[in-house]
Amino acid sequence: xxxxxxxxxxxxxxxxxxxSLCLVALxxxxxxxxxxxxxxGWLLTAVxxxxxxxxxxxxxxxxxxTWAASRHALRVENGALKAEVDSLRAELLxxxxxxxDKGRLLELFGAQPTPPPGTFPARLIAVESSGxxxxxxxxxxxxxxxxxxxxxxxxxGLLGRVIALGPRTARVQLLADNTAAVGVLLTHASRGGxxxxxxxxxxxxxxxxxxxxxxxxxxxxxxxxxxTDGLYPGGLPVGRVKAxxxxxxxxWEIQVSPAADAHRESIVFVLPPVxxxxxxxxxxxxxxx
Amino acid sequence: xxxLRLAIGLSLAVLATLALGALHFPAxxxxxxxxxxxxxxxxxxxxAMLVGLPAGLFEDTLLSPGHLLGLHAFxxxxxxxxxxxxxxxxxxxxxxxxxxxxxxxxLVEAATLTFLVWVLKGEFLPPAPWRLLAxxxxxxxxxGLLYAASRIPWKQRRDARRRVRLT
Numbered sequence: 001x002x003x004x005x006x007x008x009x010x011x012x013x014x015x016x017x018x019x020s021l022c023l024v025a026l027x028x029x030x031x032x033x034x035x036x037x038x039x040x041g042w043l044l045t046a047v048x049x050x051x052x053x054x055x056x057x058x059x060x061x062x063x064x065x066t067w068a069a070s071r072h073a074l075r076v077e078n079g080a081l082k083a084e085v086d087s088l089r090a091e092l093l094x095x096x097x098x099x100x101d102k103g104r105l106l107e108l109f110g111a112q113p114t115p116p117p118g119t120f121p122a123r124l125i126a127v128e129s130s131g132x133x134x135x136x137x138x139x140x141x142x143x144x145x146x147x148x149x150x151x152x153x154x155x156x157g158l159l160g161r162v163i164a165l166g167p168r169t170a171r172v173q174l175l176a177d178n179t180a181a182v183g184v185l186l187t188h189a190s191r192g193g194x195x196x197x198x199x200x201x202x203x204x205x206x207x208x209x210x211x212x213x214x215x216x217x218x219x220x221x222x223x224x225x226x227x228t229d230g231l232y233p234g235g236l237p238v239g240r241v242k243a244x245x246x247x248x249x250x251x252w253e254i255q256v257s258p259a260a261d262a263h264r265e266s267i268v269f270v271l272p273p274v275x276x277x278x279x280x281x282x283x284x285x286x287x288x289x
Numbered sequence: 290x291x292x293l294r295l296a297i298g299l300s301l302a303v304l305a306t307l308a309l310g311a312l313h314f315p316a317x318x319x320x321x322x323x324x325x326x327x328x329x330x331x332x333x334x335x336x337a338m339l340v341g342l343p344a345g346l347f348e349d350t351l352l353s354p355g356h357l358l359g360l361h362a363f364x365x366x367x368x369x370x371x372x373x374x375x376x377x378x379x380x381x382x383x384x385x386x387x388x389x390x391x392x393x394x395x396l397v398e399a400a401t402l403t404f405l406v407w408v409l410k411g412e413f414l415p416p417a418p419w420r421l422l423a424x425x426x427x428x429x430x431x432x433g434l435l436y437a438a439s440r441i442p443w444k445q446r447r448d449a450r451r452r453v454r455l456t
Contacts, residue, residue, distance in 0.1 A: 011334035015370045018338055022363040029357050030409040038409050 104267050108155050118272035120145055122152075122170070127262045132178035132202030136160070136262050138170040138270070146170050149231060149273035157237035157259025158182070158225055159268060170270070174262055175238065178202030183229035184238050186211065186254075187222050195226055198238055198256060206239055208254040217244050217252050223259075233274055291328075295340055298324040299347065306351055316423030318431045319395055321348045321361070325369045326391055326432060332377030337369035357409070364401040368394050384440075388433025392425040 027038040105121070122144075126137040140146050142165040150162040152172045160180065164171040173180050180200040185193040186208065194215055196208045211217060221241040227234020237259040245253040302320035309317040321344040329337035345362030352361070372394060381387055399421050407413045 011338070011370065011373070014335050014338060015366065018342060018366045019363060022359040022366065025359040026357050026363070026405070026409055029359075 101267060104155060104265075108267070108269060115269060116271055118145065118147075120270045122146070122268055122270050124262060124266055124268055125169075127174075129174075129176070129204060129262070134174040134177040134180075134200065134202065134204070134262075135163070136172040136174055138162075138172060138268070139168070140270070141166040141168045141170050143167040146270050147273050151232055151236075151271040151273065153236060153269045153271055154260035154262075154265040156261075156265075157239065158232060159260040159262060159265065161231055161273075162270065174200070175206055175258055175260075176200040176202070176204050181229070182232050182238060183226040184208065184223045185226045185234075186215075186217065186241075187224060188216075188218070195228065196223075197229075198223060201255075204258075205242075206256040206258050208241075208256055209251065211252045211254060212250055213246060213252055215252070217241060217254060219244060223256055227274075231274060233271070291336075295324070295328065298327060299344060302344070303347055303351065306348070310351075316420060316427050318428040319398070319424065321345065321365060322368065322391065322394060322398065322428060323432050323435065325365055326372050326394065329369050329372035329376055332373055334370050334373035334377070337373040338366045341365035341367075341369035360402060360405060363405060364398040367401055368398050371397070384433040384437035387436040388429035390429075391432035392429030395425040395428050396421065 027042060030038040108121075120140060122138040122140040124136050125139045128135050128137075136152075136159075138146070138152075146162060146165060148162055148165055150170075152159045152161060158175060160172045160174040160177070162170045163173040175182060175198070177200045182198050184196050184198045186196050187193040194211065196211050198206050198208050201207050208223070219241050223238040223240065225232045225234050225236040225238055239256040239258045241254055242257045243255045245255075247253045299321075302324050305320045306317065324344050325337060325341045328340040342362050342365070345360075345365035346358065348361040348365070349358050372390070375381075375390070381390060399416055403413070403415050
């Protein structure tokens with residue numbers, strides 16, 4: 001079957017052209033309710049994809065610009081927020097530290113609501129416990145009212161005494177020092193107390209000497225200062241019996257866990273030195289409260 | 290000759306349309322369709338369409354002044370093409386068949402006009418059926434009569450009468 005040529009299709013082409021012209025003429029006359037003619041509507045429909053394309057490209061450029069600007073602003077803001085977070089973290093740590101100090105102070109004041117006159121709070125700024133001589137450094141000295149042989153008391157018990165004074169610092173001999181000794185009462189709930197001497201072992205601990213094996217000593221027995229050594233007032237917690245061993249002598253070998261640990265304390269109280277009149281079995285600090 | 294015939298045909302169609310309109314004739318025939326059909330009789334589609342264009346524009350001007358110019362032109366061009374195509378492929382000899390064909394053309398044109406108005410204005414406004422059928426009938430009748438009249442050999446009869454008088 002032969003395909004009709006263009007010349008043979010002339011009537012159809014002519015028909016299409018004439019009908020199209022009529023349609024165009026008609027569409028330019030018909031006005032729709034929106035106010036525009038049908039031709040304008042068709043024209044708008046025909047060009048709407050191009051309008052959409054141009055609008056889309058313009059919108060994309062605008063969005064990209066907005067995105068870049070907002071990204072820069074967000075980065076700047078992010079940097080500022082990070083700096084602020086770091087600052088707030090430091091502030092939080094400082095406040096936590098202050099809160100802990102406040103808690104310790106409250107605990108100390110709660111334990112000794114009326115400390116003896118001449119009692120000063122001080123901060124432990126250094127602890128030297130590497131050798132046999134175990135000492136600590138306070139941030140207060142003679143200029144702040146501290147005296148030599150002042151008794152250093154932590155919240156949980158006796159810590160030591162002042163052995164050297166500077167204008168703004170003081171050195172404390174801890175109970176665990178190799179050369180430190182304190183008269184103690186070895187107490188038990190059912191057996192009462194027995195006077196003994198506790199000495200530092202130079203290794204962070206304390207041992208009790210000269211307790212005959214005929215005495216009954218058990219772990220967890222409490223040691224408090226006896227007030228008979230001329231250095232420490234009586235009634236202050238010294239520690240607890242950690243272990244009891246029998247050796248070849250007539251005395252027990254008693255190891256004690258100190259009540260106060262200088263490594264765990266940051267704030268202490270420095271009591272005035274014991275007067276000679278207090279050496280006897282006079283009123284202890286606990287009784288003086 | 291054809292141009293003259295066309296000019297006379299269109300003029301008569303305009304006059305007849307105006308005259309019947311002035312007389313308020315209820316279902317006047319479509320005279321312009323008759324002009325287009327006359328041009329399409331030989332099977333030439335392009336001349337039929339070229340006649341359909343001015344015929345339709347005249348009809349638009351006369352029948353719907355101030356409205357859509359080109360509505361009847363569209364339908365007349367289409368009718369001209371269809372009639373010419375039909376005339377080129379079939380042989381319609383009897384006046385009744387010609388009348389029926391013209392009546393059908395009126396119906397096709399009415400359908401085309403209704404469709405166009407619906408597309409352009411969004412309103413579906415079909416003509417009243419009785420009026421449409423009456424218009425198709427009068428157009429078919431007039432077209433059939435004209436076709437029958439055109440087939441009468443008027444010249445030969447006149448020449449024959451003249452020869453009879455001379456002898």
